[in-house]
Structures are given as C-alpha cells and as structure tokens.
Amino acid sequence: MTTYGSFPGTRPRRLRTTPTMRRMVAETRLHPADLILPAFVREGVSEPVPIEAMPGVVQHTRDSLKKAAAEAVAAGVSGIMLFGVPEESKKDAVGTAGTDPDGILQVALRDVRAEVGDDLLVMSDLCLDETTDHGHCGVLDEHGSVDNDATLERYAEMAQVQADAGAHVVGPSGMMDGQIGVIRDALDQIGREDVAILAYTVKYASAFYGPFREAVGSSLKGDRKTYQQDPANVRDALRELALDLEEGADMVMVKPAGPYLDILARVADEANVPVAAYQISGEYSMIEAAAEKGWIDRDRAILESLTGIRRAGARNILTYWATEVAQKLGRQ
Numbered sequence: 001m002t003t004y005g006s007f008p009g010t011r012p013r014r015l016r017t018t019p020t021m022r023r024m025v026a027e028t029r030l031h032p033a034d035l036i037l038p039a040f041v042r043e044g045v046s047e048p049v050p051i052e053a054m055p056g057v058v059q060h061t062r063d064s065l066k067k068a069a070a071e072a073v074a075a076g077v078s079g080i081m082l083f084g085v086p087e088e089s090k091k092d093a094v095g096t097a098g099t100d101p102d103g104i105l106q107v108a109l110r111d112v113r114a115e116v117g118d119d120l121l122v123m124s125d126l127c128l129d130e131t132t133d134h135g136h137c138g139v140l141d142e143h144g145s146v147d148n149d150a151t152l153e154r155y156a157e158m159a160q161v162q163a164d165a166g167a168h169v170v171g172p173s174g175m176m177d178g179q180i181g182v183i184r185d186a187l188d189q190i191g192r193e194d195v196a197i198l199a200y201t202v203k204y205a206s207a208f209y210g211p212f213r214e215a216v217g218s219s220l221k222g223d224r225k226t227y228q229q230d231p232a233n234v235r236d237a238l239r240e241l242a243l244d245l246e247e248g249a250d251m252v253m254v255k256p257a258g259p260y261l262d263i264l265a266r267v268a269d270e271a272n273v274p275v276a277a278y279q280i281s282g283e284y285s286m287i288e289a290a291a292e293k294g295w296i297d298r299d300r301a302i303l304e305s306l307t308g309i310r311r312a313g314a315r316n317i318l319t320y321w322a323t324e325v326a327q328k329l330g331r332q
C-alpha cells in the first residue's frame with residue numbers, strides 16, 4: 001500500500017461506525033419534554049378547518065382542541081401554546097375579544113385546563129394581532145402607527161384575563177417596549193405571582209411567518225417592521241434579552257428558529273433562564289412542501305431541524321410537529 005506521510009493519524013470515523021455507537025456519543029438528544037405544541041382554535045366552527053399553507057395543521061374546534069391537548073399529554077409533550085381565532089365580526093380596532101372573558105382564547109384556555117389540569121403547561125399567546133381588524137399587534141394612534149404605551153395597557157388587561165382563564169404561562173409576542181415589566185406587574189397586582197412569562201424576547205420581522213397569517217385569519221396589510229427586529233441585527237437581540245430579564249421574564253424565546261441559530265446560541269450563552277425557540281409556520285411548511293414533492297425525506301428532515309435547534313442551545317422548542325415527534329421519540 002502506498003503511504004502518504006503518516007495520514008490518517010487519527011480516525012474520527014471509529015465513533016460513527018454503528019447506530020449504537022452513534023447513539024452513545026450523541027451530544028444532543030431530543031426528548032418529548034423539550035417540546036411545546038402551538039395550536040389554533042377558531043370560534044364558531046363545528047369541524048376543524050385545514051390550514052392550506054400548513055398541511056397537517058388545522059384551526060381546531062373547541063372539541064378537537066381538547067383532543068389534541070390530551071394527545072399531547074399522552075405523548076409526553078410539556079406544553080401547548082394557544083392562539084385564538086375570533087369570528088371576523090368580533091374583531092375591532094382595539095382587539096376587544098382579547099380581553100373579553102368569553103373571547104375564544106379565554107374559552108379555549110378554560111376548556112384545555114379542564115381537560116389537562118396540570119399535566120400539560122397551558123400557555124397563551126399574548127398579542128393583539130388575532131383580535132384586531134387591522135391585524136397589527138397593538139392599537140394604532142391617530143396617524144395609523146402602533147402606539148406602544150396604549151398597547152401596554154391592553155396587554156396588562158389581557159394578561160389578567162388569560163391568567164383568570166387558566167393560563168399557567170403567558171407568552172407576550174407583540175414586541176412592545178416594556179411589555180414584560182407591565183405584564184409582570186399586572187399579574188402580581190391580581191395576586192398571580194404564580195403565572196410565568198415566556199417572553200418572545202427576540203422576534204424578527206420574518207417572511208417565514210407567512211403561513212401563520214392564514215392560520216389566524218390575519219387581515220394585516222403592510223408589515224411589522226416598526227416593532228419586530230431587523231434580521232440583519234445581533235446587538236438588538238442581546239439588548240432585548242437584557243431588558244426582558246431585567247423586567248422579569250421567566251423564560252426567553254428566539255423566533256424564528258432555523259434561520260437564527262447564531263442568535264439562539266448567543267442568547268443561550270448569555271441568559272440565566274431557560275431558553276426556548278419557535279420553529280415557525282414557514283419553517284414547518286417548507287419541509288412539508290419539499291417532502292410532498294418527494295425532494296427530501298420528511299421524517300429525517302424534521303428530526304434534523306429540531307436537533308439543530310437543540311444543539312444551538314434551545315432547552316425547549318415550539319413546533320407544530322410536537323406531538324408527532326414526541327410519539328416517535330417515545331417509541332425509539
């Protein structure tokens with residue numbers, strides 16, 4: 001045999017020889033408890049409504065949502081993040097449905113809590129975009145711009161109403177300045193020191209939210225670039241992290257996940273609280289669409305995408321595949 005110097009002197013391939021070897025040395029593992037299922041519930045429907053841009057995901061009825069929550073528990077998923085889709089006629093400029101105790105999200109929170117008790121963490125999206133007729137995450141001033149401080153008052157009330165309805169965790173996703181501090185105060189004022197805040201700390205103005213807009217029937221025209229972050233920036237993310245921690249965030253989230261793994265790794269390095277990442281609608285739909293065309297192996301691509309997010313530093317992952325993946329992990 002011809003030899004070329006002393007290469008290879010070292011053989012890393014030895015640790016990749018068999019599935020058992022690879023499993024033993026794997027540095028990153030996915031576990032059902034890592035996962036949180038985002039779910040949509042739509043007011044006034046008697047059958048689940050498929051979301052065309054997210055094959056396999058539906059807008060639930062109250063009943064089908066309860067079943068989905070029970071399935072998530074059985075699979076070992078840790079939490080469910082609820083989004084309410086009110087009837088079109090109930091949307092208005094200030095998102096009244098978001099603070100109405102009988103608004104769809106509050107009704108769903110009560111339903112799911114009654115179904116799962118404390119076996120699943122019941123989380124609520126705390127934002128106005130699902131309930132406003134203009135589709136923005138806040139209320140507008142007379143010039144049509146999102147009014148930060150007026151929006152905070154709405155968020156404070158939403159937090160209280162969601163806690164009353166049974167949320168273990170609230171998830172403020174509107175990117176208003178000061179939202180975590182205001183929500184913490186509002187909860188404490190009604191004696192709900194027990195309700196945790198999962199802050200959407202780092203949230204970029206992303207094109208990958210596209211399919212979600214269909215999922216919640218959003219009527220937004222324009223974009224959210226005056227409150228969500230510019231994809232070009234890192235410092236802005238670290239600043240938001242420092243502020244949210246100071247204001248009392250119990251957990252922090254990076255969103256989207258896949259295109260922002262560098263940000264996730266930085267946040268995971270710096271945060272002294274658990275870090276979550278949200279694998280959003282567009283990340284889901286891209287894999288489903290490519291798999292449907294036969295261009296990628298669906299199951300492997302799903303697991304790889306989630307492993308990458310864990311490896312970058314996320315303790316928890318919000319993913320529309322949560323229940324399916326948890327079921328598969330359970331069987332391994």
Ligand code: PBG
Pocket residue numbers: 125127128129130137173174208209210211212224279280281282
């Ligand atoms: C805002 C909110 C959005 C998502 C979660 N919360 C939409 C947005 O900010 O534009 C997106 C989630 C997804 O795309 O899967 N309430």
